[in-house]
Amino acid sequence: MLTNFPPGNSRLKAKQLFEGLPPEEINKLLSEGATHVFRKGEIIFREGGIPTGVFHIKSGKVKKYKTTATGAEQIIYICAEGELLGYHALLSEERYSDSTAALVTSEITFISKETFLGVLSRSSALSNRLLKLLGLEFSGFIDSFTNLATKNVRERLAFNLLMLEEKFRDGKKTDAVDIMLSRTDLANMTGTAKETLVRLLKEFKQKNLIQTTSNSVRIIDREGVIAEANFMGKQTPGKK
Amino acid sequence: MLTNFPPGNSRLKAKQLFEGLPPEEINKLLSEGATHVFRKGEIIFREGGIPTGVFHIKSGKVKKYKTTATGAEQIIYICAEGELLGYHALLSEERYSDSTAALVTSEITFISKETFLGVLSRSSALSNRLLKLLGLEFSGFIDSFTNLATKNVRERLAFNLLMLEEKFRDGKKTDAVDIMLSRTDLANMTGTAKETLVRLLKEFKQKNLIQTTSNSVRIIDREGVIAEANFMGKQTPGKK
DNA sequence: CGGACAATTGAAGCCGGTCAAAACTGGTGG
């Protein structure tokens, strides 16, 4: 069973990491750090690097990914405006376990290790929110993990499209959400080859579930995509 | 690339969750709760259940798993002596996102929500250790995730065997570690069918990498298993 | 307008899932 539905929903809560914190703490965190603009494709930090702070996404979108020995890239997660990057490594006092790159031009505020840990050590509000956020991240991650392990590519793609629709909604209540992701990124996220991905998108399109352009996907039949994701297991409709 | 090698290594650190804490805090946590014995197969908590506390493994081994709509079981993680269970849901204030069952007869100490959160709110030492633990868990989880997504079953199995060898070592320095897991559990952990798993074990056995009994696996050629896991990608040996 | 990169289509083959059946194991009671 799925813990969060629709998938990716928990991000709304994740974004509130700083919400409810005393304004002076938020200020301290965000005002000191320099904001830097990363263009599409630019890398914010690399797997294996030593963390010197955390990054706050002021605007834009980034992908967290891991590069395998064979050169393949597995996308772990997509982060959007308001989310924090790189704190796992800082908390665990290890090197980065994954890399992060901008998917679109993004404004990223750097918060130094000293500042972040300093505020954290003095603020139980922040550490509580962080603990809660990490707990939430886990349930979402476990869903993705189980999906990967037990579902076929078609179902995973449908699942990811639903998740991405939430990510790319950007707060807007628009019906039409453009998932702006290259076919390669979509494939690397779904854990499949780009050729397979393209073929499945074509099928979905022919079934009138989605619209596609060369660099985006838009869901036009949400229920249909949910059906493809097959959350309930294959069974006679109406029958338990 | 792999962040933790050998895989599963970070458990050593995870076990130290309570280490370094003031003795009275540890005492408070562990002395109040009732210890219950779970026999093999018994369920400690179920996905979807409302958490009322956390569980500390005094002895034994448990599996964290998720059941899919089609009835398949995906094992997320194996926990051993000294590890804590069920805190993710408590921290995120959500229902359990997975289930936990005993793999062998296990003594589990229940710590009530009030006690745990009470100590947590007053102890920055505990919350710091918890944050660190969660950060560590992430990097391990990301490794597993990437493995699942980018490697074939043979490589994943080898990876899991190496990880499980650490889990089942139980502190002993013995060379011979028996991985006591049913074929089905091993398959559910690797994300494959039990028939495929059995065939691969047979191959490994024929290559003299492992020994098997009907309910355990033992690595006898560690280097060989590492080679099967193919951490470095297929390439001419010696060549970069 | 051209050139580089991304997306798409086609064809071939294998990895791994599924179904079915046989062999084996451990535990139980006669």
Add this chain to the structure above:
DNA sequence: CCACCAGTTTTGACCGGCTTCAATTGTCCG
């Protein structure tokens, strides 16, 4: 102590979903 039974492991055969390789088409910018 042995025969039996239920559950698990193992083996066999089949085939379909995906990957891979190769080639074509499409798209975006300088």
